[in-house]
Amino acid sequence: GAGVSQSPRYKVAKRGQDVALRCDPISGHVSLFWYQQALGQGPEFLTYFQNEAQLDKSGLPSDRFFAERPEGSVSTLKIQRTQQEDSAVYLCASSGTRSGNTIYFGEGSWLTVV
Amino acid sequence: DQQVKQNSPSLSVQEGRISILNCDYTNSMFDYFLWYKKYPAEGPTFLISISSIKDKNEDGRFTVFLNKSAKHLSLHIVPSQPGDSAVYFCAASPNDYKLSFGAGTTVTVRA
Numbered sequence: 001g002a003g004v005s006q007s008p009r010y011k012v013a014k015r016g017q018d019v020a021l022r023c024d025p026i027s028g029h030v031s032l033f034w035y036q037q038a039l040g041q042g043p044e045f046l047t048y049f050q051n052e053a054q055l056d057k058s059g060l061p062s063d064r065f066f067a068e069r070p071e072g073s074v075s076t077l078k079i080q081r082t083q084q085e086d087s088a089v090y091l092c093a094s095s096g097t098r099s100g101n102t103i104y105f106g107e108g109s110w111l112t113v114v
Numbered sequence: 115d116q117q118v119k120q121n122s123p124s125l126s127v128q129e130g131r132i133s134i135l136n137c138d139y140t141n142s143m144f145d146y147f148l149w150y151k152k153y154p155a156e157g158p159t160f161l162i163s164i165s166s167i168k169d170k171n172e173d174g175r176f177t178v179f180l181n182k183s184a185k186h187l188s189l190h191i192v193p194s195q196p197g198d199s200a201v202y203f204c205a206a207s208p209n210d211y212k213l214s215f216g217a218g219t220t221v222t223v224r225a
Contacts, residue, residue, distance in 0.1 A: 031211060033211070035213075040217065041217050042120075042203050042205075042215030042217050043158065043203070043213075043215045044215070045212050045213065048211050048212065055211075056212070091157055093157075095211075102160075103160070103213065104160070105150075105157030105158045105159070106157050107155065107156050107157045108157055
């Protein structure tokens, strides 16, 4: 497809379970971002990749969160030992440039931890 | 700390009238500002942006105004249409990769 694709769209995890969220960016986009959006809030920055290099992971809430983009294309956000406060929509975005004005978002992965 | 604030969680406007959405920010390093529109179960889509060197940018029915001294920007939609009913997010960046978003304003356009 032409847009940013995320899977799964919906995930229900039991507390303590590990989850993996996948993002397929727009082909050729060098920049990839992960954002977390809690209910009733705006998206909050988690991490940024330029090609395969993770240049900024300052927004990751804890060491249970890990992101990778090994070949500079598809990215995976992994959350270990999920907790209820991890329930949110996880948005992936990509850009052909480095700046924020050309960011295209995916539809998000809705995670509910029960 | 919330660096971008949208103090009105919701706005209801009659079709054909003007919608005005407001946004305030605290970080003086922000120099690029964006508005995103979001429908339910979809990701945010880029609507319009403005650089800090300008005070107005217009694109069709959408106009963004920036008041740097007040650290305030607004989005005007004229005329409002039913398809404009969505959540609108204000975002700001120090012209690099990281966007800071407001909490959003839900706009409902009444027929």
